[in-house]
């Protein structure tokens with residue numbers, strides 16, 4: 463097998479990868495950045511096919527244009543990862559920093575002074591910059607959940623950065639020197655390493671995208687779509703965990719349950735959309751007036767729950783009273799008439815006798831029921847025993 467065979471194989475593999483990622487984009491258009499990764503493989507494939515033409519095609523195609531495509535590979539990969547990791551921001555500076563200069567220099571060393579070593583050196587220098595930028599992008603952006611694929615890819619790109627820099631200082635035995643003669647038997651693993659990196663980039667991108675999608679799904683299954691608060695299922699998980707912590711650390715844990723008053727008549731009088739606005743506004747008010755460590759959930763309909771770690775009965779009643787007045791002060795925006803509404807509150811605290819979360823919730827429900835019974839828009843406490 464000669465270098466030419468390997469290059470032809472490499473061009474074919476890169477074209478297949480471009481098609482593979484393109485098909486992923488077609489079937490899952492909501493994964494950001496996929497088209498750039500597909501374009502990157504296409505550019506890589508084009509570059510390799512032009513190199514294969516060395517000796518039989520004009521220098522412009524085999525040196526300058528193939529170099530342009532090669533330099534675009536990492537720019538497109540960068541934009542792909544950027545779109546996936548950094549929402550709403552893609553800058554073109556990597557293109558202007560790392561593409562025009564090497565192409566101009568290479569054109570000079572092709573037409574003014576034909577010097578292959580200088581061309582290789584130029585590409586090595588600018589490619590090492592691109593690999594470094596890619597590694598930095600992956601290390602500095604993205605969620606904790608996506609850290610493993612990001613770190614692995616960053617290590618690969620840092621390896622390439624180091625490899626290219628080493629090549630600059632050791633040009634005589636630089637493996638890219640073999641580019642000159644395509645009929646040389648293989649003496650270097652460089653082309654194979656290129657294919658390997660392309661495969662890892664493609665699969666790494668898909669892995670990263672899957673990690674994101676998985677995180678999105680998990681978030682969706684735990685949140686209430688209308689208000690963005692936790693849903694009943696997520697609250698149950700959180701509550702069981704908090705009850706265990708409260709039991710182990712001997713800390714108080716309070717539960718505030720609230721239900722909007724006469725909500726049905728808001729729907730009936732103003733329409734379902736206004737009803738939804740009231741629910742969203744209530745959720746906003748709860749978020750605004752509770753701590754970051756508190757858990758807020760919508761149990762369904764117009765019933766909400768706040769679970770307050772490390773909070774005593776007295777404080778929980780004060781919190782509920784504060785929430786009650788804030789909710790009574792709310793006004794639905796964009797509504798000509800001043801629609802106000804209120805909520806009734808039930809408060810209780812965890813005791814180590816509570817066998818389950820449901821037991822604690824039932825007690826909160828009884829308190830809430832009393833609040834409704836006592837004329838609504840008030841707070842009631844239910845203690846144990």
Ligand code: GH3
Pocket residue numbers: 688721722723724725726727729733734735736737738741762763764834838
């Ligand atoms: P009370 O003061 O006793 O709590 O009376 P209420 O009218 O608030 O309670 P009721 O249980 O009679 O009515 C609740 C209404 O909430 C009925 C239901 O149509 C409405 N509802 C439930 N979920 C939603 C929702 O997601 N959006 C809107 N707009 N309304 C909802």
Ligand code: MG
Pocket residue numbers: 721722723724725726764
């Ligand atoms: Mg109600």
Ligand code: MG
Pocket residue numbers: 721722763764765
């Ligand atoms: Mg209700």
